[in-house]
Amino acid sequence: MENSIRNHFRERLKKARPCYIADSGRNLPAKHVGGRLLEIGCGARFTYRTAGLELYGLDITTEMLPVLKTRFPTCNVVLGDSRELPFRDKAFDIVVFSFLLHHLVHATPKGCVINMHVALQEAVRVMKDRGIAYVREVMVYNKIISHVLFYLTALCAKLHISLDFLEMRSDVVTFFLTEKMFRKLCANLRLEKLSWKEWKFWFLGKSGVEFSLAKKLSEIN
Ligand SMILES: C[S@@+](CC[C@H](N)C(=O)[O-])C[C@H]1O[C@@H](n2cnc3c(N)ncnc32)[C@H](O)[C@@H]1O
Numbered sequence: 001m002e003n004s005i006r007n008h009f010r011e012r013l014k015k016a017r018p019c020y021i022a023d024s025g026r027n028l029p030a031k032h033v034g035g036r037l038l039e040i041g042c043g044a045r046f047t048y049r050t051a052g053l054e055l056y057g058l059d060i061t062t063e064m065l066p067v068l069k070t071r072f073p074t075c076n077v078v079l080g081d082s083r084e085l086p087f088r089d090k091a092f093d094i095v096v097f098s099f100l101l102h103h104l105v106h107a108t109p110k111g112c113v114i115n116m117h118v119a120l121q122e123a124v125r126v127m128k129d130r131g132i133a134y135v136r137e138v139m140v141y142n143k144i145i146s147h148v149l150f151y152l153t154a155l156c157a158k159l160h161i162s163l164d165f166l167e168m169r170s171d172v173v174t175f176f177l178t179e180k181m182f183r184k185l186c187a188n189l190r191l192e193k194l195s196w197k198e199w200k201f202w203f204l205g206k207s208g209v210e211f212s213l214a215k216k217l218s219e220i221n
Contacts, residue, residue, distance in 0.1 A: 004157070004171040005103055009061040013044060028053075028094070032132075035093030040082045040123060041100030044068050046075070048096055048134060056092070058085065082119040087126045095123045098136040105173045109150055112175035117185055124189050124215065133191065133213045140176045141205040149204070150175045179209065190216045 026048050033052040042057035044067040049055060055075040057068050065077040080086050082100060097119075104115040123133055140146045153173045156163060160171070177185075186193065191213040200207045 006061045008172045009043070010063050013061070013063055013067065032094060036091065037094040037096065038087070038092045038126065039096040039098065040085070040119070041097060041103070042068060044071065046072065046096075047098040047136065048094070053094075056087075058082070083115060083122060085122045085126050089125055090128045090131075091126050093128055093131045095127045095131065095133045096136075097123065097134070099138065101135070101137050102174045102176050103172075105150075105175050109147055109175060112150070113177075113181065113185070116177070117188065120185055120189055120191075124191065127215070129215055131215070132194065134210065135182075135213065136208065136210045137182070138176055138206050139179050139182065139209045141178065141207075143178055143181075145205045146176050146178055146181075176206065182209075182211075186211075186213060192216050 028048050028050045032050055036054040036056065037046075037048065038056040038058065039046055039048075040058050042059050042064070043061075044064050046055055046057060046068075049072075055072060056078060057065070057072075057075055058078040058080045059065060059068075060079070060081050062079055065079060068075065069077050078086060082097075082104065101116050101119070104112065104119055106112045106115050120133075127133060140149065150173065155161075157171050157173050183193075192215075194212040194214050196212075197210045198207050
């Protein structure tokens with residue numbers, strides 16, 4: 001599965017789809033100046049950056065990293081898997097996931113959720129006690145839509161069919177969480193919501209969601 005993900009993103013990068021190249025960098029609140037930021041599954045760009053931040057980008061697709069480094073020469077690029085981060089505990093002030101979670105798929109929906117749990121757990125491990133995690137993700141309104149899209153994309157991948165009008169590409173299986181599933185994952189990892197923003201951008205019951213999350217104070221010694 002990891003290989004089809006890599007191939008998929010290699011192709012997308014080659015075709016230079018604007019969404020992979022566009023400079024979307026948003027500023028973060030001034031309190032983050034001077035901190036160390038890790039974007040997990042960064043692709044060829046940083047979602048957030050503010051002058052004074054030390055930037056680390058990690059991605060599983062090798063080809064993304066030279067593009068990122070050319071665009072942000074002072075950043076640190078790391079080839080790796082979100083489920084096994086090659087960093088020490090509590091190394092980062094800010095950890096970012098931008099549209100990665102739905103790619104952490106497995107043969108079953110339950111396996112997908114476990115993969116996401118492992119990736120978020122790794123993020124919590126490398127995040128400082130008073131750090132912040134920003135998670136941007138596509139979510140769906142209910143479990144039925146989530147499962148239908150998962151099995152539909154799995155079938156398309158098996159039959160090598162692309163349904164571009166549904167943004168479904170052959171070989172890429174996706175699993176979209178519902179907000180309820182995401183909140184449960186956060187609760188299991190003792191993460192609490194600081195802020196939340198939603199934007200509806202598609203049909204089929206999908207929306208974009210951006211969470212900022214912190215470790216629960218009661219968990220911090
Ligand atoms: C949809 S793109 C998002 C890229 C970027 N974050 C953005 O918002 O434009 C997903 C990225 O995650 C990477 N990726 C997929 N699976 C990964 C994994 N297990 N660990 C790390 N990166 C992964 C892909 O190579 C791809 O660059």
